[in-house]
Amino acid sequence: MSAAAILSAAQMIGGGAQSHLSFCDLRKVYADGVAALDGVSADIGRGEFCVVLGPSGSGKSTLLRVVNGLTDLTSGMTTLGDTILSPKTLRGIRRRVAMVHQQFNLVERASVASNVLSGAVAEVPSWRALLGWYPDHLRDRACEVVARVGLDEIHLTRRASALSGGQQQRVGIARALLLKPEVILADEPVASLDPAISREVLGLLREAAREQGATVLCSLHQTDLAREFGDRIIGMRKGRVVFDGPPHQFDSAAEGKLYEGLTAPADRPATREQVYA
Numbered sequence: 001m002s003a004a005a006i007l008s009a010a011q012m013i014g015g016g017a018q019s020h021l022s023f024c025d026l027r028k029v030y031a032d033g034v035a036a037l038d039g040v041s042a043d044i045g046r047g048e049f050c051v052v053l054g055p056s057g058s059g060k061s062t063l064l065r066v067v068n069g070l071t072d073l074t075s076g077m078t079t080l081g082d083t084i085l086s087p088k089t090l091r092g093i094r095r096r097v098a099m100v101h102q103q104f105n106l107v108e109r110a111s112v113a114s115n116v117l118s119g120a121v122a123e124v125p126s127w128r129a130l131l132g133w134y135p136d137h138l139r140d141r142a143c144e145v146v147a148r149v150g151l152d153e154i155h156l157t158r159r160a161s162a163l164s165g166g167q168q169q170r171v172g173i174a175r176a177l178l179l180k181p182e183v184i185l186a187d188e189p190v191a192s193l194d195p196a197i198s199r200e201v202l203g204l205l206r207e208a209a210r211e212q213g214a215t216v217l218c219s220l221h222q223t224d225l226a227r228e229f230g231d232r233i234i235g236m237r238k239g240r241v242v243f244d245g246p247p248h249q250f251d252s253a254a255e256g257k258l259y260e261g262l263t264a265p266a267d268r269p270a271t272r273e274q275v276y277a
């Protein structure tokens with residue numbers, strides 16, 4: 001079957017052309033036999049802020065990492081727009097996808113400006129990046145996104161290590177926004193932040209993504225944050241989707257099903273207060 005025919009079949013299964021990011025029966029089985037993804041299917045619309053929720057080890061990070069090819073699949077198909085993810089298309093897809101990390105992944109000794117500009121890795125040859133030779137339009141864009149995440153011009157020359165955790169994650173978001181990605185993958189972006197800062201950072205990520213029409217896939221552990229910030233919640237357990245719907249449908253029964261039988265706080269952090277208790 002040709003790639004176009006597979007794509008058209010996938011769109012029919014997934015409900016049509018509205019879908020921006022599409023997962024079709026994804027399976028990822030590691031060498032030790034662990035099925036991190038066990039038949040995951042979902043169609044995510046353009047601009048949707050989709051929270052991936054679930055206990056530890058349920059496959060959230062694996063799902064996110066599939067989108068930018070950091071995890072290869074055992075079987076199944078991922079499409080972004082009308083492009084099927086494959087070794088041939090991976091490079092092009094990576095230009096359209098940015099990532100926000102749990103531990104910020106900044107070069108701590110480098111300035112905020114350098115860290116933000118490193119988000120242009122897909123557009124600037126690495127030797128130019130090493131020398132700090134970025135074109136003016138990217139420098140202007142870096143100033144724009146730094147302002148957008150609520151940091152001042154004075155922060156641009158400051159070392160990343162001199163910033164608070166919340167400020168460092170703002171830099172991480174600015175870096176992700178730099179090339180105006182179509183998709184932002186945020187892997188537990190507030191896991192190391194306190195509750196108040198977590199809300200600020202998630203609010204900022206949602207608004208900034210919305211402004212540029214980016215689709216967000218954001219893994220979280222906290223059910224209250226998922227309800228507050230998600231347009232949609234995908235609940236995963238043991239590599240399977242056990243809930244998929246808007247936050248108002250994620251009631252206590254759905255939550256119970258997601259975390260049933262799990263009592264350890266690390267596996268079942270129901271609220272931010274419990275996470276930080």
Ligand SMILES: Nc1ncnc2c1ncn2[C@@H]1O[C@H](COP(=O)(O)OP(=O)(O)OP(=O)(O)O)[C@@H](O)[C@H]1O
Nearest residue numbers: 030034035036054055056057058059060061062063
């Ligand atoms: N490289 C790997 N090799 C073997 N097993 C792996 C590997 N990476 C992940 N796994 C396993 O796959 C399963 C899903 O892991 P994943 O990191 O996607 O879960 P998660 O929901 O993101 O967990 P957490 O919330 O703790 O980050 C787990 O059982 C994990 O141990």
